[in-house]
Amino acid sequence: MSDFCGVFPYLVSPMNTDGTVREAVLRDLVDHLIDKGVHGLTPLGSTGEFAYLTWPQRKRIVEIVVDAARGRVPVIAGVSHAASAEASRQAREFEELGVDGILAVLETYFPLKEPQIFDYFAAIAHSVQCPVALYTNPSFQATELSFDVVSKLADIPNIEYIKDASGNTGKLLPIATKLNHKIKIFSASAHIPLFVMMLGAVGWMAGPACIIPAQSVKLYNLAREKKWDEGMEYQKKLWDINMSFQKYSLAPCIKAALEIQGFAVGDPIPPLRPLGAQEKEELKQIMQKVSL
Amino acid sequence: MSDFCGVFPYLVSPMNTDGTVREAVLRDLVDHLIDKGVHGLTPLGSTGEFAYLTWPQRKRIVEIVVDAARGRVPVIAGVSHAASAEASRQAREFEELGVDGILAVLETYFPLKEPQIFDYFAAIAHSVQCPVALYTNPSFQATELSFDVVSKLADIPNIEYIKDASGNTGKLLPIATKLNHKIKIFSASAHIPLFVMMLGAVGWMAGPACIIPAQSVKLYNLAREKKWDEGMEYQKKLWDINMSFQKYSLAPCIKAALEIQGFAVGDPIPPLRPLGAQEKEELKQIMQKVSL
């Protein structure tokens, strides 16, 4: 079993308006985040606007990230398609490109029943050798992973992780207590990582970690050392920045914040819209307030 | 302004397990439906499992349908992508392939606000010369088209149609009464087409029309002749078949029904699953009962 753990930022996808990837800034961001101590990188999560990218764009982004990371930290790339076969094909190509793990994102159109959800994730896992992390996001898609499906999927050897985006500790508790020998939890960030760490998570994958990498690592270390009270105070302090990410749409907000920090990642992909001038100003003030 | 009207079946996408299109049966189906009197064809709607197909697969299906239709009836092809640019690119390619119209399907990941929904549809419309039909499906995606957005979009000259999948006559009434000079309504089928015709719709686009094409045309003609009472009796008769389509997932059910009718369209695309033996038997009996 692999031992991914710690803070894995969901990388934004810096795009030109002609649909090409802004390679230089993506490489800079990778270096910057590794310098700040993050433990891994996750391109093509929700914050990475994966749903807004074509396959060639997705592939190019993963190529750049793997190359830029130079093995310093593991890269777990997101794959997603409504069809099992196409998602599996993406996973295989990413493995050939050298990723260390696959974040398997469920994409649905017709509502899926549990056996179909199982089939989808199982197909992806069987198509690669590397570790796979299960991921669903109930904020954006109707389908949820039940305990029973997670339990069955965890029997597939290379399904080693689950990324929980719900922040519902009631759903995580049984996974943490009954399946902890066969699947490890990555938390969402925001208000919850310390609690999920306390439940036994090994880290978190999150968009905000792009702009607060050092702070995220500090919080992670407090959790690892079981300094819960100190960690709680620190998590509260970081909360203001998270509240602004909840207020605005995730990807546009992280891209705006990175632009403020000097990374020319560009605008979100239309029809997503960049933050307005006033929203950017508000975001700037919040970032200053928490010394970012 | 174009004058599409009548019954437009949403074509299934007959696929081999290796991901290639079953061209022969798709051509047969096109001929069969035109023979039965349908007024147009709509590949790559929900029933066409568009979300489960890659771009090369989608393109091949439209090529075949346009070629097989040989101009006998108009072809309105579905385009859909979370990114406006990619959806627009698909629309342009389809127009070059010779489609007569575009069914613009809204695909969302992050929740969209009204100006973004406007942007998405406007981008598609501006990318082609041919007529465009707006389409959202609140059963499968959270986003709905408000009256205000429809009203603004209807000012774009080639946005000429709206396909309503909701069956909510309360939402259609203001569109039918206040926007009828600039946008025409296609109804969903199922329980509602007669009522929406009475509100002023010009026809309907629907998956079940693949397997009850002649009956759908008959119902349409009753509506055109304003024989509402006779139409109502006939719509009630067709209702049983629609109830089974509601019970099972749409694409798997239509594919199973076409197989029963002798069209070897194959199974739905995994992780969708074909109907079980008992479900197929039940479907067979319902089809016999309504003399299909």
Added chain:
Amino acid sequence: MSDFCGVFPYLVSPMNTDGTVREAVLRDLVDHLIDKGVHGLTPLGSTGEFAYLTWPQRKRIVEIVVDAARGRVPVIAGVSHAASAEASRQAREFEELGVDGILAVLETYFPLKEPQIFDYFAAIAHSVQCPVALYTNPSFQATELSFDVVSKLADIPNIEYIKDASGNTGKLLPIATKLNHKIKIFSASAHIPLFVMMLGAVGWMAGPACIIPAQSVKLYNLAREKKWDEGMEYQKKLWDINMSFQKYSLAPCIKAALEIQGFAVGDPIPPLRPLGAQEKEELKQIMQKVSL
């Protein structure tokens, strides 16, 4: 079997701020509506703010309405409580007060399963001799009546009617076609009554009928005479008034409209709030536009 049919306005509940009923205006309203030709009266529906009234208030309202109606038209009074026994007790008392039928409203706190929904309505029906109409409102309460439950409930002899508030003709079609020998449908008003009449409904119960009683009766007569096209034009004309009722909260809007018409029914019950000055003005103009 009884033969309630036609337009049954949901009466508002005119209350003083001290919690007493404004008896005089309620009697005036009853006389006025009967003069305008309505076929029955329904106190204590949603528009009647039943949920905001105590039992003594509810009882007093029904007493007044029964007395004021003087048998000229039937009175169907709403009963509702989370507990079957209390709802049944209310029904019995209303029957003793002389109502002609009971509108049984489902009130839920914990989510109910189908057998419990059956139990609730069955308990009410068994507690009285008079006809009972089933009623749920999916806009305000999570629970819906499935076809199976309606079918079983319709076997109870005095459950003779179902009031549908959903406007979902897909749910009504099977009731209208398969259960029409044992249960009759009352429609909601708004955008849908003509269609539901076409499906076989016997009339509608609705708040807006309080302020457009004559127009509602005219629409009903067009439907009875199967003048569907003429009816459709007339329903479209009434639609503007309905749109404003959708925009504002139902009871506050009907009360404001009745005040404009000269009925001093007072404000809605706090924490409901009366319409603001500008909203009242807007409502006034809409009412003038449709010549009310």
Added chain:
Amino acid sequence: MSDFCGVFPYLVSPMNTDGTVREAVLRDLVDHLIDKGVHGLTPLGSTGEFAYLTWPQRKRIVEIVVDAARGRVPVIAGVSHAASAEASRQAREFEELGVDGILAVLETYFPLKEPQIFDYFAAIAHSVQCPVALYTNPSFQATELSFDVVSKLADIPNIEYIKDASGNTGKLLPIATKLNHKIKIFSASAHIPLFVMMLGAVGWMAGPACIIPAQSVKLYNLAREKKWDEGMEYQKKLWDINMSFQKYSLAPCIKAALEIQGFAVGDPIPPLRPLGAQEKEELKQIMQKVSL
């Protein structure tokens, strides 16, 4: 400001089928829970089936609980009605009966806007002298308390507590950090109390505490002593019992568990149904497993 803190079980409402209260067993339960160390008692919460009780039944239950408690622990009684005036009247009567605080439950029929939600809670608070706890349950009612409304309500001097039923630590964090000088948090139980205690809560109100009072008090003490890791292990151990309470409907499950423990609290109030024989057996085994 008052200093309610610790474990407050939501008492079940033991009822005979004729609608009278089972006084003896209610008194026994009160003594038993106080003996086990609970810090307060909360009659007429969700677990207390308040929505299924008439006003005379509610009043009788509070009379008995206040009398049985004999001032040993504070009693915070639930009030709830769609109308502000009636909820306020209930609160006043309970205060005259001697309760130490009011749990103000929001009951909605028409959807409420924020100023109306404010009005409702403010009316209750202004009607009594004693401390008031705000309460909404998003599982059962659509309306939620926003941070802004809570913030404004917390300015009313005797609104001193908020009972959070959501388990959404993201909503609690800003309340805990920004409003902690003017409102104190009571947690829900289940999977979350330890985390909410870590955020600064003063205790929890919960149905399961009726059957695991000593264990709940032990968990509370671990939290008070900031023994988070030990507390986490203990909370995980109690989790199995909570999972069964989630599986079955809350009040029926707690009543069944109390019957198993020898308290003849009777069945839930129809149309709620008691657990079946097999469900009771399953519950019994879970209770034995966690040594209850």
